[in-house]
Amino acid sequence: MARKTLLDWPVLRQLTGRDPLGRGAAVTSERTRSLEPxxxxxxxxxxxxxxxxxxxxxxxxxxxxxxxxxxxxxxxxxxxxxxxxxxxxxxxxxxxSPGRATRMLYRRPGGTAWEPLDLEQATDMIADRVVESRRRHWQDTDEHGKPLRRTMGVAALGGATLDNEENYLIKKLFTALGAIQIENQARI
The missing domain is CATH 2.20.25.90 (ADC-like domains)
Known part of the structure; x- marks a missing residue:
């Protein structure tokens, strides 16, 4: 690294150069000139x-x-x-982020540790549980025989990080499943 002299001083460059207000080349260091976005x-x-x-x-x-x-x-x-x-x-x-989750993790009921899980296996497990919960809690009619055609075993809570189109599709999916408890964080 070269030794700096008085001529390298920004104030001197400002006074003797073509940048009297010190807003350009006079105050720009060699390191700054070498930087790029x-x-x-x-x-x-x-x-x-x-x-x-x-x-x-x-x-x-x-x-x-x-x-x-x-x-x-x-x-x-x-x-x-x-x-x-x-x-x-x-x-x-x-x-x-080094802390970003990049794979599915599963903790078994009563378990104390997380274990990696294949994406297809995790998706199948979720689908099986949704179908089973829907079937188990399905209400076809009320006590007077009026049609309900709903499930009380499935609910959805959407987040504000989803855009309108995603929230629309989630609402349609859960409505098709028969869920009636469908809410969004942005509305609460």
Missing amino acids: RTVQADTVVKSICPYCAVGCGQNVYVRDGRVTQIEGDPDSPVSRGRLCPKGSASEQLVN
Whole structure:
């Protein structure tokens, strides 16, 4: 590393150079001039939607070597016009967090430890339990013979991280199952 001299002093460069207000080259260090944005090195840019709330802000996800390197607001999005809230701006940490769960875990009834489970097996277990609970708690008619055609054994509570389309599909699914206790966090 070269030794600094008085000529490297930003105030001197500001007074003797073409940047008298000290807002440009006079105050820029060699290290700063060598920096480049993380977005420049990306192999691909993928359009996405922020996962945090139901607003649906657009995101540009910058990927390099199969890893997300940066997430920024999508200026083409009619919803957010390139802006993200602090949570949306930090969603890169959600993707790259070392504590992120990347596989299914299951704790057996009465068990004390979590064990990994295959995705297909976990999906089958959930489907079997929903069907069994629906069958066991099905109410075809009330005590007066009026048709009910519902189950009290299945309920749904949606989160605000889902967008309108996802909530619509979840509502349709649980209604088709006969559930009547369908609620959403955003409505509570």
